[in-house]
Amino acid sequence: KAGVTQTPRYLIKTRGQQVTLSCSPISGHRSVSWYQQTPGQGLQFLFEYFSETQRNKGNFPGRFSGRQFSNSRSEMNVSTLELGDSALYLCASSFGAGIIGEQYFGPGTRLTVT
Amino acid sequence: QQQVKQSPQSLIVQKGGISIINCAYENTAFDYFPWYQQFPGKGPALLIAIRPDVSEKKEGRFTISFNKSAKQFSLHIMDSQPGDSATYFCAASIDSGAGSYQLTFGKGTKLSVIP
Numbered sequence: 001k002a003g004v005t006q007t008p009r010y011l012i013k014t015r016g017q018q019v020t021l022s023c024s025p026i027s028g029h030r031s032v033s034w035y036q037q038t039p040g041q042g043l044q045f046l047f048e049y050f051s052e053t054q055r056n057k058g059n060f061p062g063r064f065s066g067r068q069f070s071n072s073r074s075e076m077n078v079s080t081l082e083l084g085d086s087a088l089y090l091c092a093s094s095f096g097a098g099i100i101g102e103q104y105f106g107p108g109t110r111l112t113v114t
Numbered sequence: 115q116q117q118v119k120q121s122p123q124s125l126i127v128q129k130g131g132i133s134i135i136n137c138a139y140e141n142t143a144f145d146y147f148p149w150y151q152q153f154p155g156k157g158p159a160l161l162i163a164i165r166p167d168v169s170e171k172k173e174g175r176f177t178i179s180f181n182k183s184a185k186q187f188s189l190h191i192m193d194s195q196p197g198d199s200a201t202y203f204c205a206a207s208i209d210s211g212a213g214s215y216q217l218t219f220g221k222g223t224k225l226s227v228i229p
Contacts, residue, residue, distance in 0.1 A: 004157070033216070043158070043203065043219040055214035090157050096213065102148070103217060105157035 002027065004093050004106035012112045018079040021109045023091035025072050031055075031096020032074040033103060034066060037088040046089075049074050050096045078111075086113045117141075118206050120220025127227050133191040135223045137204035140185065144206035146215065149178065149189050152201045152222075161202075162189070194227045201225070 005024045013019050025032050033056075034046040045058040049068035066076040072093075078085055088110050092103040119138045127133045137147075146165055150158035164171045164178040164187065171178045177190040191198055204220040 031214075035217075042221045043217075045216050045218070048214050048216065050212075050214065055212050056210045056216055058216070092217075094215075096215075102160055102163065103215075104160060105150075107155075107157045 004091060004104055006089075006091055006106040006109050008109060009107065010110045010112075012114060013081050014114055015081055015083060017081050018077065019081060019111060021076045021078075021089055021091075021111075023074045023076070023093075023106060025074070025091075025093030026104055029093035029095055029104075030072050031094045032068060032072065033092045033094075034074070034076050035090045035092065035105075036060070037090055037108070038086075043090070046076070048096075081113045083113050085111065087111060118204060118218050118220045120204050120223060122223060123221070124224045125226070127194045127225065129194065129196060129227055129229050131194050131227075133194045133198065133225055133227070134188060135202055135204070135225070136186065136188045137206075137220050138184075138186045139206050141206070141208065142185065143208050144218075145209070146207040147178070147180065147187050148205050148207070148217070149176075150203045150205065150219075152203065158203060191225075194225075196227045196229055199225055199227050 031050045033048040048056040052068045068074045088108040090108045092105045094103045148163035149161045151161045152158040175192045180187045201222045205217045207215045210216045
């Protein structure tokens with residue numbers, strides 16, 4: 001079974017631009033969660049989508065948004081990029097259907113904002 | 115409080131030794147405690163997980179010990195190998211509503227196993 005895939009793997013953007021990251025979950029998984037990983041703050045939860053609906057959101061500004069499609073693929077968007085947005089963005093998938101789900105992570109997208 | 119505190123930050127162990135990483139949590143509503151292993155350039159990989167109704171879980175060389183009353187849990191890696199050198203994260207999960215389980219992570223422990 002294929003794992004979680006994320007594209008692109010690396011991105012370099014300029015301050016003020018916007019960026020869209022993509023995540024394809026494991027086949028059969030309907031929940032996709034996004035996390036930001038930085039050396040200073042560690043792994044922090046951004047939001048979670050299940051059946052095309054955002055079920056949960058972390059403590060990030062509104063510049064961070066996401067969506068999920070009917071095939072469970074998810075995209076994350078960051079608008080008006082700031083230098084502090086440089087991080088590894090990870091998505092994780094799980095079944096998500098009312099049970100404590102094991103979350104499986106993709107390799108991440110390394111975003112560098114200059 | 116949603117914090118999970120992890121120690122030590124870094125750990126050096128001789129090959130064949132036991133690696134022990136500790137985590138403590140505050141929110142008694144946490145009900146799922148996974149450990150993740152992350153190699154440089156990779157995403158975290160689920161290693162082993164435990165629920166609070168169990169005091170210990172073993173999978174191969176990896177064991178989680180869970181102390182509900184102390185609100186602590188730990189990862190033991192027996193017979194540590196150089197290939198175990200990675201960063202380990204403990205986490206805790208809680209139902210944030212509508213079946214959504216959000217992971218709260220510790221800050222990570224960088225393990226180096228030396229030959």
